[in-house]
Amino acid sequence: MEHVIKVLTPIEVAAILIREKYRKMGFKDEEVGVFFLTPCVGWITKVKNIQKNTKSQINGAIAISDVYSKILRYISKNNKNIETNGTVAMSYSGLRWATVGGQSTSMHFKEHIDVDGVKNVIRVLDDIEKGKFDDVEFIEAHACTEGCLGGILLVDNPFNAKRVLKKFSSQLNFTNRMSKISEHYKNEFLSDGYIKTSKGLKLADDFESAVKKMKYMNEIINMLPGIDCGQCGSPSCKAFAEDVVRGFSKVEECIMLKKGVKNYEG
Structure with a gap:
């Protein structure tokens, strides 16, 4: 499928960087577990597929709804002991991947369509098959309404989560640490080749x-x-x-x- 861009998400890149950091500290890969706190069931399936890619290093996925309250209680209890210098080592560009249109924005596409919701995605894909959108450079499609913010495993209302993320991300530098990661990405992270189509599977041989x-x-x-x-x-x-x-x-x-x-x- 030559029209499907095969790139690693910020989540996958973060996993690779984490493993790289611990390798330098002397740890073996099997001694380090990297788990993604997922907003939806779909990502659990995706993580399983990611594991087939030798460049990806995510061990598994855990539902945010399963751990959110426990983490919140821990932070509230130990807030005084948590040290912070007031800065956050993340970029606006990476954080916005959780929203509809975030990918298009971070990759600087001018002519793009951003669509969310399974039925809406199918409608757009049908129009593509009919030869429409020839002037469009990139189509960003999300199964979940509101993108990752609409995941069923989240705790907050997706629309309020969108408001909070927008407020938080506006305080971040758009390209914080991006130059270093971009060069690293180009050299090691970018997946080669096209995504291969799967052959139709038979229910049984006989x-x-x-x-x-x-x-x-x-x-x-x-x-x-x-x-x-x-x-x-x-x-x-x-x-x-x-x-x-x-x-x-x-x-x-x-x-x-x-x-x-x-x-x-x-």
């Missing part, structure tokens, strides 16, 4: 087994809400059902089922 799996897949589809929210990391409930049948996912990973949301037709 017809009888395929029919049984298709029947099971339809049962799962009827069980699912059918709203194609994308919170599980799959683009649709049908795609999620396929993943379950093939053993890539579990039915329990459907966030909406946990919330008691029933199938629209059920």
Whole structure:
């Protein structure tokens, strides 16, 4: 897929830099664990895919909602013991990747489309297939509404989170430490080649087994809400059902089922 840009996110770059730092301190890779506090289930799937890339060094992902209250209590209790010099070693550019349009802004594209929400993304992709947007340089697409700020595993309301992030990021230098990281990125981080398309997977090698799996897949589809929210990391409930049948996912990973949301037709 030559039109899909294959670059590492700030999260992946941070993981590589962390490991590099600890290597210089004398630690072995297997002695260092790097985990991403994820805002959505989709990132858990992405981290698994990242692990296949030898240049990426993320061990796993932990839901922000699982640890937020514990971290907050610790900070509140030990606030007096936490030293800070009043500066933050991050850039506005990197932080804005969490918002819709943040990637386009950080990469300085002039003609770009920023879209969020699975159904909206599908609509834009359909228009691309129809030959539209020839003058557009870059399309930034997010499955979650409001981008990473709309992740189901976040604690705050996504719209308030957007306000807080905007207020916080406005106090940061746009390119803080970017020159050093950019050179490092060009030399070591940029992924080579295009993303390869996956071949269509068969449910089974023999017809009888395929029919049984298709029947099971339809049962799962009827069980699912059918709203194609994308919170599980799959683009649709049908795609999620396929993943379950093939053993890539579990039915329990459907966030909406946990919330008691029933199938629209059920």
